[in-house]
Amino acid sequence: MDLRILGCHGSDGVLDGSHGAQDCNTCGFLLNGTVLVDAGTVATKLPLKEQQQIRHILLSHLHFDHIKGLPTFADNISGDGASPVTVASLSDVITGLKAHIFNAAVYPDFFTIPTPNSPTLVSQMLDAGTTYGISGLEVTPILVNHTVPAVGFIVQDAASAFLYSGDTYLTDALWLKARQIPQLKAAFIECSYPNTHMELARISKHLTPSLLAQELKKLARPDIAIYAYHLKPAHKTQITRELKDLGLPNLMVLTEGQTITV
Numbered sequence: 221m222d223l224r225i226l227g228c229h230g231s232d233g234v235l236d237g238s239h240g241a242q243d244c245n246t247c248g249f250l251l252n253g254t255v256l257v258d259a260g261t262v263a264t265k266l267p268l269k270e271q272q273q274i275r276h277i278l279l280s281h282l283h284f285d286h287i288k289g290l291p292t293f294a295d296n297i298s299g300d301g302a303s304p305v306t307v308a309s310l311s312d313v314i315t316g317l318k319a320h321i322f323n324a325a326v327y328p329d330f331f332t333i334p335t336p337n338s339p340t341l342v343s344q345m346l347d348a349g350t351t352y353g354i355s356g357l358e359v360t361p362i363l364v365n366h367t368v369p370a371v372g373f374i375v376q377d378a379a380s381a382f383l384y385s386g387d388t389y390l391t392d393a394l395w396l397k398a399r400q401i402p403q404l405k406a407a408f409i410e411c412s413y414p415n416t417h418m419e420l421a422r423i424s425k426h427l428t429p430s431l432l433a434q435e436l437k438k439l440a441r442p443d444i445a446i447y448a449y450h451l452k453p454a455h456k457t458q459i460t461r462e463l464k465d466l467g468l469p470n471l472m473v474l475t476e477g478q479t480i481t482v
Contacts, residue, residue, distance in 0.1 A: 221252060221357070221375070221377055221380060221481070221482045222251070222253075222479055222480070223249050223257075223382070223479065223480045223482060224249070224251075225249060225474055225478045225479070225480070226245065226248035226250055226261045226266065226476065227244075227245030227246045227260050227476060228247055228249075228449040228450070228476060229244035229246060229452070229476075230247075230285065230410075230412045230426075230452040230453070231244070231246065231454075232244060232245055232246055232453075235453055235456060243476060244456070245260065245261040245264075245265065245476055246288060247260040247285065248262050248289055249408075250262075250270075250274070251355075251375070252355065252356075253270070253273050253274075254276065254355050255275070255277075255354065255357065256274050256277040257278045257280075257373065257375075258278070258279060258280055258287075258386075259277055259287050259288070259289045259290040260285045260286050260287070260289055261289050262274075262290070262293045263289050263295075263296055264292075265476075268296060268297075271293060272300055274293075275303075275305060276305070276308060276354050276355050277290065277305060277307045278309065278354070278359065279307065279313050279317075280309070280372065280373070280387065281309075281313060281366060281368050281371070282312070282313045282316040282368055283387065286386075287317065287321065290307070290321070291321060291327045291330075294322075294330035294340050294341055295328075295330070297340060299334055304339050304340060304341055304342040305341055305342070306342050306343070306354075307342070307343050308345075308346050308354065309344075309345075309346055309371070310345070310348070310361070310370075310371060311345045312368075313369065314343045314344075317343075318331060322341075346361045347361075348363045348371055349361075349362065349363075356377070357375055357376065357377055358375070358377070359374070359376075360375075361373055362374065362394045363391075363394075364388035364393075365388055365389045365391040365425060366388055367424060367425045370386050370387055370388065371386055372384055372385040372388065374394075374397060374401065376401065376403065380403050380404075380405045381403050381405065381482075382406040382407065382482045383404065383406070383407040383408065383409075383439075384408045385408065387410055387425070387426060388410060388425070388427065389421070389422070389425035389426060389427065389431075390427075390431065390434070391435070392438065395440075404441060405444055405445065406445040406447060406480065407444055407447070408447045408474070409427070409447070409448060410427055410449060410450035411426075411428065411432045411448040411449070411450065411451060411459060412424070412426035412427060412428075413426055413427075413428050413459070414428060414429070414455050414462055415429055418430075418431075426450070428459075428462075429463045429465070432448065432463075432466075436468070443470075445472065446468065446470050446471045446472070447472055447480065448463055448474065449473075449474040451473065
């Protein structure tokens, strides 16, 4: 499986770096060219022809930084003659999208246009803990501990598997499920705030480097690659330093533009 990193930060921003300005974009991961995992960044990072190849979008939760690319993506592909793109998530997420975004007031309802019988988007309600066949992959959503209904995903093909935590605070079910998968090769785990912002992390239900280290003990898989993502740009330097100080050889920080083969 090839995972292309379109955006991997907890907010949009531009940082000064040693090699010039660095764009930070909200989370969007393109899997095998046809499946989008979260839609914070898609329309601004992919040429139109590549956007038109996407057939499924997996949404971890409804927070804006994980869905904000979806309206413009739908606008870009609407009327292209292809079959509708499936947006798959918890029922709370699908209901929220239709009520608060695609409601004809904030944005056109691409779940009913161009026509109700041939819309741009269709929805698929996912039940946590159930495995679904999506674009030749097995996808299992697992509930995680966030401020709104949210899931992480375990994605598998015949040869390998990876874990995507979504936004989460301390949780258990995701790690317990992942431990049972022998072909697990990688875990993408959020880490939004530095350790100095522990109270903010608790209130907003996000991880810090020290909390991430606790969660990795639950995962108990030192053999797999760990990719930290969802770093808040304003704190990226400090978070990166604290992650390095953990001394975990398989722990890396994601950056935009990478392609990870699992």
